[in-house]
Each structure stands twice: as structure tokens, then as C-alpha cells.
Amino acid sequence: MATGPTGLGPDHAACTDELVTAMRARLNAMDPPQGDNVDDPGVRPNFEALGSGVHAILTVRAQPLSTKDDDPDFWAWTAAVITHLADLRAWQQVVRQAVQNWAPADTPGQQFRQAFLDVPLPGQFPGPVPEQQKGHIR
Structure with a gap:
């Protein structure tokens, strides 16, 4: 997870990493901890898809106004x-x-x-x- 504002970057990688980190923390809060499940190669494509969707929402659909x-x-x-x-x-x-x-x-x-x-x-x-x-x- 990023330690400070670094921007989204040119693709969905940052969003995917944030989702993986958040899910790992949530699963590690379970008894017994299950955060290692996010490292399953079969799970990564789901996080990639979610990260891609979040990235698109933030970069394509958002209309920030100041x-x-x-x-x-x-x-x-x-x-x-x-x-x-x-x-x-x-x-x-x-x-x-x-x-x-x-x-x-x-x-x-x-x-x-x-x-x-x-x-x-x-x-x-x-x-x-x-x-x-x-x-x-x-």
C-alpha cells in the first residue's frame, strides 16, 4: 500500500494493489487469519477486474470541480x-x-x-x- 499520495498512475495497478491490501487486512482480521488467500493466483484476476473498474470510474467517469x-x-x-x-x-x-x-x-x-x-x-x-x-x- 502507498505511504503517501502518489496518484493513480497510467493503469489500474494502483487500484488493484489497494484492493488487495484492503482485502488482506479484512481477511487477516478473521479468526483464523485468512489474508494469504489474496495471493492465490486464481484470485488475482478478480482483483485486476475490480481495480480496472475502480480506475475507470476515477479517471473516465469522474468530473472533479473546484x-x-x-x-x-x-x-x-x-x-x-x-x-x-x-x-x-x-x-x-x-x-x-x-x-x-x-x-x-x-x-x-x-x-x-x-x-x-x-x-x-x-x-x-x-x-x-x-x-x-x-x-x-x-
Whole structure:
């Protein structure tokens, strides 16, 4: 059994291992303990089938959703990043305007000014801040 969050992996192996471990613990609680039954080669295909089904439910059918109520730390961080990007854009516009207003007298200054103004600006902000995030489990 895994000791910490490791993800599901690319196939049903982790789900199968968790089922085997859980069943072994349950059977070992019996008197007499019967956990060794899960190691019977004829039983493993049943755990594989169950593991495959659980993996499919989690990775194909699940539709996880995150909202501000579900994960406030993530959404607070997202809002802070968006604010930071807006601040950077405002700073960029001020700097660009200052360079545009600058009239250097020497050739190197004029070349720098033109090179600076030739740097393309990023496009507009991509739209409203999302209210939720849908995803899938891998």
C-alpha cells in the first residue's frame, strides 16, 4: 500500500494493489487469519477486474470541480496572480510611455528607444477570471 499520495498512475495497478491490501487486512482480521488467500493466483484476476473498474470510474467517469468554496487557498492564489499580472501590465504601459516620450540626442539612445518600442506588446487579458475549474483525474 502507498505511504503517501502518489496518484493513480497510467493503469489500474494502483487500484488493484489497494484492493488487495484492503482485502488482506479484512481477511487477516478473521479468526483464523485468512489474508494469504489474496495471493492465490486464481484470485488475482478478480482483483485486476475490480481495480480496472475502480480506475475507470476515477479517471473516465469522474468530473472533479473546484470552486472558491472548495479550495479557497488555490483561488486566493489565482486572484493574486491575476492582480500581479494586471500590475505588471500597468507598469509596462507606464514604462513604454516614458520611453516613447524620451527624446535621446545621441544615436545609441535613439537605437535603444526604437528597439524598445519595437518589442511587441502582449495581447489583451484573456477574459474574465474563472469562477470554477473542471478537470479530470490522471
